[in-house]
Amino acid sequence: MALPPQTARVVIVGGGVIGCSVAYHLTQLGWTDVVLLERKQLTSGTTWHAAGLIAQLRATKNMTKLAKYSQELYGNLEAETGVATGFRRNGSITVALSDERREEILRQASMARAFGVEVEEISPAELKTRYPHVKAEDVKAAVYLDKDGQGDPANIALALAKGARMRGAQVIERTKVTGFARDGRRITGVQWQAESGESGEIACDMVVNCGGMWGHELGRQMGVNVPLHACEHFYIVTDTIEGLGQLPTLRVPEECAYYKEDAGKLLLGAFEPVAKPWGMAGISEDFEFDQLPEDFDHFEPILEAAVERMPLLAEAGIHTFFNGPESFTPDDAYHLGLAPGMDNVWVAAGFNSIGIQSAGGAGMALAAWMDTGEKPFDLGDVDIARMQPFQGNKTYLFERSKETLGLLYADHFPYRQKATARGIRRSPLHEALLREGAVMGELAGWERANWFADAGQTSDYAYSWSRQNWFDNAAREHAAIRENVGIYDMSSFGKIRVEGPDAEAFLNYVSASNLSVPVGKIVYSQLLNSAGGIEADVTITRLSETAYLVVTPAATLLADLERLRRHVGDHRVCLFDATAAEAVICVMGPKSRALLQRVSPNDFTNETNPFGTAQEIEIGMALARAHRVTYVGELGWELYVSADMAAHVFEVLHAAGQEMGAKLCGLHMMDSCRIEKGFRHFGHDISSEDHILEAGLGFAVKKTGVDFIGREAVERRREEGLKSRLVQFMLTDPEPLLYHAEPILRDGAIVGYLTSGAYGHHLGAAIGMGYVPCAGQSVQDVLGASYDIEVAGRRIAAKASLKPFYDPASERVKA
Template structure:
């Protein structure tokens, strides 16, 4: 075997296409001491049997950016390394068989144009012209991307490995990583064992887990959580078909199928609705270039559809029936980045059957992140820190993975909820809200009331791209918050207690706002990175001279805690996750003060309890801490209640609420209210690559603090001026709906896309938010233009504003 060094700047575990890509890109950045360990032979896990489809368009701008990078890289690899990659641009067609699917793919086409991807909506007749073998019965529409393609997965990986070797990397096959040494939050070295009996230890500065479907168990060895599960994935390859010439890749998601012509044969692959998890008790040690037993009964329904859709398959014999495992994550997004539990363990695994088209971009992004110590751009969609500890639970993964494979080709309806592995995390109000009609959604495992059904109404989502069955319910809840009083459960939001003699100094270093405030004050602020981008969007409440409470979105609780821990340094402070210690009820609306006065003897006047303050109150027979803040733009309080008293407080509010018109509300109503008020949503409207000033949040950044992370970048932007600005849009036609990623047109030209969207029930139309370039322009010049939003290919006129369209002076919150 290859002689292995005793030191490496990076040890990569796993020799599939992902591991080879990371090695290639690290060496391209100048890293020479790179060692890749592969337990068997390169590509022998899942890469060798991948379909090799290479598409440009993904669900977000940055994921599309990475997929396009992969395409461009693979096109040049052969010339660089001498290894044939089989890459060719065949184009791709996606056809819809329903009106809802047509709406989806047309919205995707509009999004593609906003992302700079060439795309064309084509008719069924045009599909037939490009794909004469297809039965177009029932086809309602299609989109064509001419630059999509396909390649040879194994050879692409081998080309990447050769490129890494040419720049000095060591690639060791048949070498198993058997253990690690560690010191605190760092891995210091990796033990290895060769099949020939040799063994050794490599001192390592960084370790990268690219172990694919072994990623979870390698993660356990490294002390980190990597939630993924192997599932069976089926495809067939026909016998050679006379006269079959190169064709575009074809996707028929309504029949769970994709088709690829390859060397005169036709491949049919499937993403069936109910998939089959594999190796729940561990992958066999000798697994190498293996396939799983055939299960024709499982595949047969899809084959029947396919023979009808592609009649020539019914005439050609089956050359290969293949069943091979691939790894899937709980949310169908891959895992990338530095693991929350350790400071030098990196993850690139769990690619959900899109590993070939993702590997080039993922390897580039991870290598750049490792080089710079910070993300090259927003990678929140795939950042491993989005995964919460419980998601590594094997029972949870087994149940969720029966669904996730099929979701790749399911209708991607807005607000679609996962159906499996539900009920893991519940607030103390869960049963009470269910009893009163709550329809639950899930976020980070939390069951959350999204809307409330009327008596006799079906308590399920009826998904659509149009107005869904809960639209009127959410409108009524929205109206209660705007005109009366509404109550919704916020218990799932993360709560981090920062306590110690240096708590104030530490938070002042991490936060953009000044945290040196009196006890009881609430500060809205962001965690900034050195570029002025937004890493977290939080409130910070001073509980005492030495203790603060940081409240974060449910989805980013772990990421925000990790950011704090990585910047704690020598500060004398302790960070504790106290999320589950308190239930939280938001009581919001112009009549919220009246309701609270009915259940508490405390004074809720502006004088006694001004906006932006928190204090303990009596409520019913219990106690709560009342925070006067609002994410919906109305007078209101968030009540933080110990879980022991939470149910009592809810019952007290509901009983008294009967005399005040109290309405139980869900988080859909919260979202529609916040977007009317122009409040930003972290992960959509604001991310690590959105500058805090361009996001319109300069008011939350101190101008007097001598130092904090991002201070210099904020000052530079103030001096140089803004390049882009966050704007709010209201469609003047009340019928179309907005979700996110719809193109924004200024004077007829695409200038950006919506970062978020919802319906403004009070304002009478769909509301969107998004960034518009503004270099050298005044606000008046920006607003003087005509704006439209592209909704599934139809341009709709929009009113644009830099100030909140609802209550721009925030008088209602401070009433």
């Protein structure tokens, strides 16, 4: 058996399908000094027992792009390597048994069309034609994707490994990684021990954690956080069924079941609502192609429903009852990218039972990222930097993993909240808001008031694809912001202090805006990549000659902090996370100034505190810093209050507000107000692949003669002209609701999709935003076309605008 070399450009740890894919794609880019180490045998963890379903459609455009790439890759691997992958396009069918699920799969079909995936809505009769063995009398709707497929998971991995070897990679089995040599934020060596007894260390430039269900512990050894937990995953395989024939994959989500035909047998798999976490005490050193003990009682409810759905199962014998472990992440999205805390540790792990269909694309994307140092396109959904440090907590992972497996087949209702592992991060106002009827949602672990229940109303969500039970509550909160004054809690804002003699020069380099501003000035800005794409969307307040506060969305705090750290270079600055130090209480609406004047002796007039400035104030018996900015499109302030005084300030504001009819508001209100005003939402409307000029944010680029990251790309696009524009749409029918990913049709043809959507309560219709192509076109050309938005297969006329539908001149903001 070959022993590892003494040096390598990169060491990949883990020989499942994703580790093999990363090796394959790095060598495809010309990397030859690639070493993959596998503790036992390739595929012996999870890959070998995967079901091998290879679907195209995912929840976002880029995840769909990666899945489609995987299909194309697997179809060509056999010709390249000589290893049969078993890949065939047999199609797939998803059925709905309820009206709500019918709405969901029809919306998914519309989304598929927007993403360029061929999809067909079929009737129950057509379902029986394509899948004659299924009971279809209670089926409400079905969709068919003819390009979906399946393959042999182990052989796909082995083909990828062979392709990597053919281009110079070393794939070494029976060699366990035992530790790492580390120098600051870099791993300099990977320590190993072979089963034969030899040991050593590979000096390397980079390391990739492809450890699958071992990825969490492996990450800890590397000094990085990789939150995932193994769960038991069950399926049965029947004996050979005479005359079964080749069939598409069938998914019946409401019965938590999928059916796969393979070589005359039928595989029935389950994603049960409450999963069984596994491996809490660690994974055995000897684990290799292992199965877990059968638990027929746990699987029986799925099987009973399946026998009703597929009567032939009652006559077929069970050849195999299988239970094997797979890893799941807290949000059902896999982990990919450069790990926070280190500068040369990469991760590709936690594939939530879709590892085979994801591995080709994920390996391609990670290899491109490693090769250039920048994401090849937006990977925010799976970027490991989205994970918060606390999410590596083992108790948290154990509790959350019970839910995440089942969520794969649960109704994907808009605004659906996780039910497990809640209450971890709480604002200083948390209990006070609950007493006032707050209904909490969760983001990045933060409990945040999404809406306020009325007296006697159930303080919980009743999910639906149509108007949910909080719709009217949010409308009233929206009206308070537009007509009077509202108060809401944004303590979850990420807050990064940037301090030091070079703070101004550093921020001028990493951001697109001019930070050479007076103390107290607030600057809305973006951090760009070299292509002019938006890596972060922030406000930056100058607190002193040497100190700034960078405020960022809660979910992107860690990613933004890491981006700043990685670009410090020789700048004399100190960066630290100050999120927990200050609460943020927002006071917004045309009467917000009047409310503040009741509780503070300070001057809030335009002369003293114009829009885009901050001032230190007294409020009640406390101190605060009042930032005059808004994300709801009204006159208003964000009050930054030391966490120890936040409850007092809230009590003072709330008491004074009662005399004015002030209303406590939640974040559903904020989303509907911001979309009326055309304010962008990072991660949806703007991302790393959206050019700042095409996003309509050119006004935030205010630099001449100063070098900053992305400057050349901005200047080049100004010279070449825009290729697309972010356009705001308002439906002409007040009834339908928009969420995201609905197709945009211009003059009858699909040209894009909505990046975000919400109901505009003041405007009286659903509002969305999305990019449309405009190369060589004038503004009149873009706006003069006829637009429709497709919602669950129905086309609805829409008005289009480049300016906000609400207060386009921002007169209310600056009042």
